[in-house]
Amino acid sequence: GDSVTQMEGPVTLSEEAFLTINCTYTATGYPSLFWYVQYPGEGLQLLLKATKADDKGSNKGFEATYRKETTSFHLEKGSVQVSDSAVYFCALSSNSGYALNFGKGTSLLVTP
C-alpha cells in the first residue's frame, strides 16, 4: 500500500541555517504530495503541495520538488527563523483513494 517515510527528528538548527527535511514515498499511480505544518498548540496547516512530477510547491520561503525518479518530496528552506519551530508532516494522496497518508512527522526547533 501507499506509504510515506520522513526523517526522524528532532531537528535542531540555529536561526538562519539551511533546512532540509527528507521525505520519500511509495505509491501506485501518480499521487499528489503535501507538506503540512503543526505549530505548537495549533492544528495542521497546509504548507505547500505538488500534484505532478517536477512540480515545485512553495510557501513562506519553503520549497519542495516532486521527484518521481527518486520518489521524493524533500522540504527545504534557505534561512530558518525561530517562528518556524513546529512539527512538519509529509503526506500523499493517491489518485485512487481519499485518505491522506502521513509520515510520522519531523519536529524542528530553531534556536536564536
Added chain:
Amino acid sequence: GAGVSQSPSNKVTEKGKDVELRCDPISGHTALYWYRQSLGQGLEFLIYFQGNSAPDKSGLPSDRFSAERTGGSVSTLTIQRTQQEDSAVYLCASSPGDLETQYFGPGTRLLVL
C-alpha cells in the same frame, strides 16, 4: 472565511463511557474526513464522507467507532465503551470535493481515564 471547527476542544472521560465528537466543515465543502493523531501511531485515517454517505470506512479501528454526517454538513464521530487506547487527538478535515486539498480543524483532545 471560517475554517473547520471542532468541539469540544478537550474531553476527559472514564473508561467504558460513550463520547461524541463534533465537526463543522468549511461551508460548501462536500468531502469530510476524520483522522486520529496519537503518539504511538502518528496520523491515521478513520473515515471519509462524500455528502452524507461514507464510501470509505476502512480506517475505523473497531465496531465501537461510528460516524455520521447530516445535511451534507456537520459530522459526529461516536466512540462507544471508550478504552484507554482511544486517547488521542481526533482531527476533522474538509475539502471542496474529492481529491482536493484537505483543510484541518484544531482537533479534539480525548483522554480516557
